[in-house]
Every structure is written in structure tokens, then in C-alpha cells.
Amino acid sequence: NAENGITEMLRTGRWWRGNGEHVAEFEKKYADLIGAKRCLATASGTTALLVATHVLGVDAGDEVLVSPFTFIATYNVIFMNKALPVFVDTDPETFLINPSKIEERITDRTSAIIPVHIYGLPVDMDSVNAAAKKHDLKVIEDACQAWLGEYKGKKLGTLGDLGCFSFQNSKNLPAGEGGAVVGNNDEIMDRSYSFHNCGRPYQSVKRTSDYPIRGSNRRMQQIQALILMSQMERIQKDAGVRLEN
Numbered sequence: 001n002a003e004n005g006i007t008e009m010l011r012t013g014r015w016w017r018g019n020g021e022h023v024a025e026f027e028k029k030y031a032d033l034i035g036a037k038r039c040l041a042t043a044s045g046t047t048a049l050l051v052a053t054h055v056l057g058v059d060a061g062d063e064v065l066v067s068p069f070t071f072i073a074t075y076n077v078i079f080m081n082k083a084l085p086v087f088v089d090t091d092p093e094t095f096l097i098n099p100s101k102i103e104e105r106i107t108d109r110t111s112a113i114i115p116v117h118i119y120g121l122p123v124d125m126d127s128v129n130a131a132a133k134k135h136d137l138k139v140i141e142d143a144c145q146a147w148l149g150e151y152k153g154k155k156l157g158t159l160g161d162l163g164c165f166s167f168q169n170s171k172n173l174p175a176g177e178g179g180a181v182v183g184n185n186d187e188i189m190d191r192s193y194s195f196h197n198c199g200r201p202y203q204s205v206k207r208t209s210d211y212p213i214r215g216s217n218r219r220m221q222q223i224q225a226l227i228l229m230s231q232m233e234r235i236q237k238d239a240g241v242r243l244e245n
């Protein structure tokens with residue numbers, strides 16, 4: 001039950017992550033839950049994908065490989081980076097990107113692959129990562145429907161360079177709006193934090209000026225973090241039932 005915590009937070013006036021503790025606390029809990037070293041909370045799944053694609057270098061004129069079967073946000077984010085989504089067809093048995101069709105879609109403009117774990121089904125990440133490694137591509141997992149889903153004993157979202165989650169109200173872990181980026185590379189996660197906070201310094205992003213890198217505001221609010229933390233046990237129970245079924 002989040003109600004008491006929310007009332008208390010409202011009365012303190014510390015409504016944003018900069019002067020309140022709840023968003024950072026949620027990030028710790030979510031990283032632990034997913035088995036990632038770090039988590040950055042964001043305003044939404046879309047903004048999580050915007051942060052991840054930006055910090056991994058997706059830029060104007062790039063091509064990004066993606067499944068033709070996902071929510072529109074996956075494509076919108078690629079277009080917002082002035083890049084081109086390139087479809088790699090799905091496997092009709094799984095509804096997921098068919099890794100054997102990745103290589104034929106790679107050109108000298110391809111910079112990243114966004115595998116989408118649609119309906120929580122796990123993409124064959126070993127094959128995706130092998131193709132990415134061979135061609136020096138970044139891998140951003142769209143895990144916006146894949147909270148606590150697993151691939152070979154690891155949680156989805158932890159298998160590529162970065163993983164992105166959504167906590168929109170229609171999702172299994174809802175907070176009205178919300179999202180997260182998870183990753184294991186400190187430098188990339190520091191850049192993600194800085195980028196999502198207007199390009200301000202953060203740990204390895206040093207204070208060479210007040211705003212050392214180009215950034216944006218993609219921050220999660222305190223109220224979202226409290227709503228999410230009130231569901232950490234429920235989501236694990238539900239995921240257990242789903243996996244069993």
C-alpha cells in the first residue's frame with residue numbers, strides 16, 4: 001500500500017528525484033530484482049529507449065534493426081534519433097525477431113539492434129549478440145513487456161548493452177507512467193544519468209562545466225517510485241504464476 005508514503009512525500013514538498021530519496025531507492029530495488037548492476041529510472045518506457053539509444057550512439061543517418069512486430073514507441077524512438085528502422089522479419093513460431101535474418105539486413109550504416117521481447121517472450125539473445133559482436137553493433141533490449149522474463153537463467157533486459165522497461169498503466173508493473181534503463185557498464189550508466197538530467201555532471205561525467213554533455217529531462221517523479229515500490233512483491237508472485245502456467 002503506497003498511500004501513507006505518498007501522503008508523507010506530498011507534505012515534505014520533495015516531489016522530484018533531485019531532493020527526494022524514493023527514486024534512488026526504487027533504482028536500487030529494481031536493479032536487484034532484475035539482476036543488473038545499475039538501474040536508471042525514467043519518466044516512461046519511451047524515454048528509457050530514448051536515453052539508451054542516445055548514449056549508445058544511435059545518430060542521424062544510422063540504420064537500426066528491429067522487429068516489425070512491436071509497439072509504435074520502438075519505431076518512434078529510432079525516428080526521433082533521425083535514424084531509420086530496418087525490419088528483420090519475425091519467426092512465425094515465436095513472434096520474435098529471427099536472428100538468422102539479421103546479417104542480410106546489415107549495411108555500413110547499421111549501428112544498433114533493438115530486439116523486442118514481445119509479450120514477455122525471450123528473444124534468442126545468444127544469436128542476436130553474436131551477430132552484433134561480429135558487426136560491431138550495439139544491442140538495446142526493448143523489455144517494455146518483459147518484467148522478470150528469463151533467457152537461460154538471466155533476466156531479460158540484462159543480456160544486451162542496455163535494457164529498457166515500461167511502467168505505463170497498462171503494463172504488468174504499472175505506475176501511471178514510468179520506465180527504466182538497466183545496465184552493467186558504469187560509464188554508460190553514468191552517461192545515461194547525466195543525459196536524462198539535462199547533461200549535468202554525474203560521477204564519470206566530470207564537471208568540466210555546469211552542463212558537460214548534451215542532455216534532456218527524462219526524470220522519474222517521486223510518486224511514481226513509491227507506487228512501483230509498493231508492488232515489488234506482487235510482481236514477483238505474478239511472474240512466478242505466469243512462468244508456471
Ligand SMILES: *Cc1c(COP(=O)(O)O)cnc(C)c1O
Binds near residue numbers: 044047074144145166
Ligand atoms: C509500452 C511499450 C513501450 C513504451 O513504453 P511507454 O512507457 O508507454 O512509453 C515500448 N515498447 C514496447 C514493446 C512497449 O510495450
